[in-house]
Amino acid sequence: MALSPELTFLPDEPRWRWLRGTFRLLPIAIFLLIWQVVVDLDLVDRSFLPSVSDTFAALWQLTRDGEIGLNLWVSMYRALGGLLIGSVLGVAIGLAMATSERANEFFGPLVATTYSLPKASLVPLFILWFGIGDTTDMLTVVLACLLPVIVSTYHGVKAVPPVILWSARAMGTPRHLVLWRILFPGALPSILTGVRIALGFCFVLTISAEMIAAKSGIGKLIFIYGENGAYVHMFGGLLAVILAAFVADRALLAVMSYLLRWDDAYHAASAHG
Amino acid sequence: MDEGNGIARRVGAVVKAAAIHSYSLILLFLVWEGASRLGLARPLFLPSVTDVVRQFGALLASGDVLAPLVLSLYRAFAGLALAVVVGMIAGLVMARSKWAHWALDPLVSLAFPAPKIAFVPIFILWFGIDSLSKILLVAFTCVLPMLVATYHGAIGVSRTIIWSAEAMGTPERTLLYRVILPASLPYVFSGIRVTTPVALITAFTAEMIAGGGGVGAALMFAQRFFQTPTVFVYILVMLITGFAFDHLMVRLRDRLIPWQDETERP
Numbered sequence: 001m002a003l004s005p006e007l008t009f010l011p012d013e014p015r016w017r018w019l020r021g022t023f024r025l026l027p028i029a030i031f032l033l034i035w036q037v038v039v040d041l042d043l044v045d046r047s048f049l050p051s052v053s054d055t056f057a058a059l060w061q062l063t064r065d066g067e068i069g070l071n072l073w074v075s076m077y078r079a080l081g082g083l084l085i086g087s088v089l090g091v092a093i094g095l096a097m098a099t100s101e102r103a104n105e106f107f108g109p110l111v112a113t114t115y116s117l118p119k120a121s122l123v124p125l126f127i128l129w130f131g132i133g134d135t136t137d138m139l140t141v142v143l144a145c146l147l148p149v150i151v152s153t154y155h156g157v158k159a160v161p162p163v164i165l166w167s168a169r170a171m172g173t174p175r176h177l178v179l180w181r182i183l184f185p186g187a188l189p190s191i192l193t194g195v196r197i198a199l200g201f202c203f204v205l206t207i208s209a210e211m212i213a214a215k216s217g218i219g220k221l222i223f224i225y226g227e228n229g230a231y232v233h234m235f236g237g238l239l240a241v242i243l244a245a246f247v248a249d250r251a252l253l254a255v256m257s258y259l260l261r262w263d264d265a266y267h268a269a270s271a272h273g
Numbered sequence: 274m275d276e277g278n279g280i281a282r283r284v285g286a287v288v289k290a291a292a293i294h295s296y297s298l299i300l301l302f303l304v305w306e307g308a309s310r311l312g313l314a315r316p317l318f319l320p321s322v323t324d325v326v327r328q329f330g331a332l333l334a335s336g337d338v339l340a341p342l343v344l345s346l347y348r349a350f351a352g353l354a355l356a357v358v359v360g361m362i363a364g365l366v367m368a369r370s371k372w373a374h375w376a377l378d379p380l381v382s383l384a385f386p387a388p389k390i391a392f393v394p395i396f397i398l399w400f401g402i403d404s405l406s407k408i409l410l411v412a413f414t415c416v417l418p419m420l421v422a423t424y425h426g427a428i429g430v431s432r433t434i435i436w437s438a439e440a441m442g443t444p445e446r447t448l449l450y451r452v453i454l455p456a457s458l459p460y461v462f463s464g465i466r467v468t469t470p471v472a473l474i475t476a477f478t479a480e481m482i483a484g485g486g487g488v489g490a491a492l493m494f495a496q497r498f499f500q501t502p503t504v505f506v507y508i509l510v511m512l513i514t515g516f517a518f519d520h521l522m523v524r525l526r527d528r529l530i531p532w533q534d535e536t537e538r539p
Contacts, residue, residue, distance in 0.1 A: 004375035027376045028383065048399060106297045113298060116515025118474040120481060121489070121508045124496035128318055128504075203388040211393060211482045212493070219391060223482075226394025234394055242387040249386035 050232040058236030067221065068240050075218040076244065078134060079206040082141025087195050090146045094153025095179065111150055119144040120208040127213055137209040144205045145198035152194025156187025189266050192256045199252055203245050320502040328502040329509065338510055345487040348404055349476035352411025353468060360419025361461060365449060367420070368427035381417060389414040390475065393482050407479045414475045415468040422464025426457025459530050466522040470515050477511055
């Protein structure tokens with residue numbers, strides 16, 4: 001069914017790849033152009049929507065001043081650090097739950113009841129306990145990233161075909177090797193899907209926590225610019241967030257495709273969109 | 274075997290199952306209560322469970338739970354409804370038209386991973402501090418997952434079905450209404466199920482950041498005045514709300530699309 005029109009009249013040669021790519025990204029250029037023209041023709045109030053050129057100029061100026069760099073670095077540290085801790089813990093708990101009935105009975109109800117809690121609601125509590133800063137923000141991110149990784153690890157392990165497990169046991173594979181060599185790789189596609197969901201969460205939670213209360217970070221920066229009426233800079237900061245989140249997502253997809261290079265099902269699925 | 278004995282045994286089994294299935298939760302509450310009773314943490318930081326429950330009752334009686342909750346739910350579901358309508362239309366159009374796919378695909382890919390909550394200051398600037406900015410932020414957050422879900426449902430419709438309809442001379446509009454839309458409904462519904470907690474979380478978080486009433490704003494207000502039991506009450510309100518709606522969505526799905534087998538569900 002409907003996929004994008006391709007430049008089929010071009011010969012299928014590598015040297016025309018860039019033109020095909022440009023054509024695919026053309027809508028973004030058109031979108032930016034319409035935005036620029038609408039503002040330049042004064043169809044909207046400039047203080048409500050700065051033009052594209054002004055926004056990029058603000059982004060460039062903030063980058064040169066080091067304002068974006070410093071705050072983005074702080075936010076990335078919180079987001080990705082929290083994601084890393086949350087993922088490692090999540091995989092460990094998920095593996096335990098899938099392989100041990102007792103672990104499942106212990107963690108299951110906790111996961112089920114806290115899954116639908118907005119983790120940002122814990123920020124005020126954590127501020128009370130740990131003060132404003134990295135501990136509060138990272139703990140929130142860890143909790144938010146933990147649950148999707150636990151659930152996807154659990155389902156991934158449960159979906160490993162039992163035949164493979166039986167063969168491994170029949171050949172006398174010790175328990176820890178079954179875990180490490182069979183269950184973990186078998187669950188990896190599912191685990192990484194969970195990590196990708198958690199990647200989205202980690203940015204949302206970092207920025208929420210920073211906007212609720214923080215001394216630094218890109219979320220705080222955008223919020224302060226908004227409160228002080230520096231709207232061009234607010235849009236510049238937001239642009240930086242969108243680009244950073246996009247690059248992080250693409251980087252994770254590249255890592256996934258490398259780690260799952262043996263998995264035909266993953267590549268078949270990703271080829272179809 | 275007399276009837277009473279059987280019922281008693283069944284009740285006993287249910288209680289036993291419930292105890293096994295939630296002993297970690299009970300343990301958590303016991304540790305929490307014990308820690309605050311033994312004075313391990315000051316009540317300002319960790320009020321006892323009984324204090325929180327008492328405060329919950331007081332706030333329920335005074336209407337301070339229900340009024341903000343209704344406001345938050347209104348924002349979340351108005352935004353979600355908008356996202357479902359717009360997302361379904363855009364998803365169907367993207368699945369049926371090559372040029373719409375070409376125009377929307379790169380924009381959706383770029384916007385999908387962006388943390389929408391970062392738009393709060395901009396939505397305040399554009400739509401004010403009241404409900405409208407929150408409803409639109411919820412809609413903005415939920416519209417992309419709805420679009421993607423509908424799109425996948427619509428392109429997943431079997432070609433033979435579409436060909437048969439077209440061979441019988443079905444016009445494109447009827448094809449959309451009578452064939453593609455019903456066939457993609459399970460995907461749409463699973464999209465709604467995924468975005469319902471997102472809508473609630475976005476509404477609560479936006480209220481925490483921007484104020485303007487609702488459970489999120491009430492929570493921040495309580496924290497500012499160090500009313501820790503009230504903070505816990507509102508956290509519990511958010512937890513119960515999310516839990517309740519998640520279960521409601523599962524029930525609704527089984528009621529509305531019973532022809533979908535568990536295995537077939539996306």
